[in-house]
Amino acid sequence: MIRLDDTHVRPFLDDYSSSDLPEAIQTAHATVQRGDGPGSDFLGWRTLAESPNEDLISEIETHAERLHSDADALLCLGIGGSYLGAKAVIDALTPYFPAxxxxxxxxxxxxxxxxxxxxxxxxxxxxxxxxxxxxxxxxGTTLETALAFRIVRQWMEERFDDADDRIIATTSPEGGALNALREDHAYTRYVIPPDVGGRFSVLTPVGLLPIAAAGIDIRALMNGASEMHDHVNGTTPNASLQYAALRYALLHAGYDVEVLATFEPSLASIGGWWQQLFGESEGKDGKGLFPASVEYTTDLHSLGQYMQDGQRIVMETFLMAEDAGEDLTVPTSEADLDGLNYVADRPMRAVTQGAYEGTAQAHTDGGVPNCTLWLDDISPRSVGALIYFFEHAVAVSGYALGVNPFNQPGVEDYKREMYQRLGR
Known part of the structure; x- marks a missing residue:
């Protein structure tokens, strides 16, 4: 499902073994499994993968079919976990240029x-x-989303006699501004499980409805997450725990930044979702790796210089796929005026592979420990597995660091200051 290659990490860690998990990681993993750590009332993402709600999935599939027939566009309003997960999955699994x-x-x-x-x-x-x-x-009161919805709601009501039938609210089971609006407008509603935090919500209606509307097989997505759930909770060590352990060891060795690097543009938005997941979960009490995502080879021509020769505080995680899908073959040119016949008759994927291997080795030689997460392919099943892989890893990482991985008190500080300035 997901394979971890730690070849380029071993030289940087004494006594490191991927099969010998640190005690802190083992303890944190057990805490997640027991469900008795800080924030344990937000472990519903585990239940979602362990026992997918078949009735809900069927309901969302039926609703998506209506959108397929009646909608030219679905406009999703949300911030943070209310959009990053759906965008990541849609960007990964739909064509770059839809017909x-x-x-x-x-x-x-x-x-x-x-x-x-x-x-x-x-x-x-x-x-x-x-x-x-x-x-x-x-x-329903998050400023960015609520402002957009006020404007969009008026715009919809001015253009569609059936505007209320075209608006779907995904919100808490009770209370909140959206439920109050539903009393007057009878919007279709999907419920966000109270025990699932925003950045873990991609496999709830938060993500599943937009993803299904985009034509993606949400059953395969959920199946991949379920398979990964069973794997990480049944086999020790496993790649998710090894990834958590590797990050933990490198942080304690002085590497304070983790860069998630993709070589396939379709996976770039996964980096945005991962960035929030790890940043909000670990970044507390002066702890945690700072997460940042890059897209190679594009960013090798900008941040590549820093990665190679900058401060030696960075670890790197490459996200790769054994099968990245469609490809092209480099044509032969008889005159070879551009000097590229050395790659002629090879697939572009071979060029990407060479760039990845060269980057991994060059960064290792330059003092950047790096590991690689290998997906089987870029499919709903593999992406679903990756979602759960990262969710479990960050829960374990947070507990190992001694923080609550499921709250985000720092986010509330900016809101308080912003609201004060706006006169709320």
Whole structure:
């Protein structure tokens, strides 16, 4: 399912063995399994994978079929975990350039920043299309999302007589602004499980509805997560725990930054979701690796210099796929004026592989420990497995560091200061 290659980490850690997990990791893993650590009332993401809700999945599939037939566009409003997971999965599993006659709606995201220009141009682009809206927020009062929804709600009501039937609210089971609005507008509602935090919510209706609307097989996605759940909870050591252990060991060896590097553009948004998952889960009490994501080979021509020769505080995790899907073969040129015949008749994937291998070795030689996570392919099953892989790893990492991996008190500080300045 997911294979961890730690070849380029071993030279940096004395007495390191991937089969001998540190006691802190073993203890943290047991805490997650027992469900009795700090924040344990937010372990519902484990239950989702262990026992997928078949009725809910069927309901979402049926709703997605309606969107396939009636919608040109689905506009999702949310911030943080309310959009990053869905965007990551959709970007990974849909074509880079969808055909104009696509049978599924185009999925757009808003409510994740406060740019009036972005929202104005997006609505102008959507004007004249059959638009449905999915607003996603537990409280319904998160400023960025609530502002966008007020504007979008008015825009929808001005254009569609059945605007209320086109709006879907994904929110808490009770209370909050969206549930209050539903009393007047009877929006379709999906419930965010109270025991699942935002950054862990991609396998709830938060992510599953937009993902299904985009034409992705959510059953295969859930099956991959379930297989990974069974694997990480039944086999010790396993790749998820080894990854957590490796990060833990490198942090204590003085490496304070982790860079997640992808070579396939479709996986780049996985980096954005991973960045939030690990940043909000570990970054507390002056602890945790700082997570950042890059896209190679593009960023090798910018951040590559720092990675090779900058401060030696960085570890690197490559996210690769054994089978990345469609490919092209480099043509032969008789004149060879561009000097590229040395790669002629090879697939572009061979060039990517060479770039990956060369980067891993060069960064190792430059003092950057790096590991590689290998997916079987880029498919719903593999992406579902990867989601659970990272969720379990970060829960274990947080407990091993001595923090609650399921809260985010620092995020509330910026909100308090912002609201004060806006006069709330």
């Amino acid at each position: 104009g006659d696509n049978d599924t709606p185009d999925v757009y995201f808003a409510g994740h920043q406060t740019s009036g220009a972005y929202l104005k141009q997006l609505l102008a682009h959507l004007d004249g299309q059959s638009v449905f809206v999915n607003v996603i927020s537990k409280s």
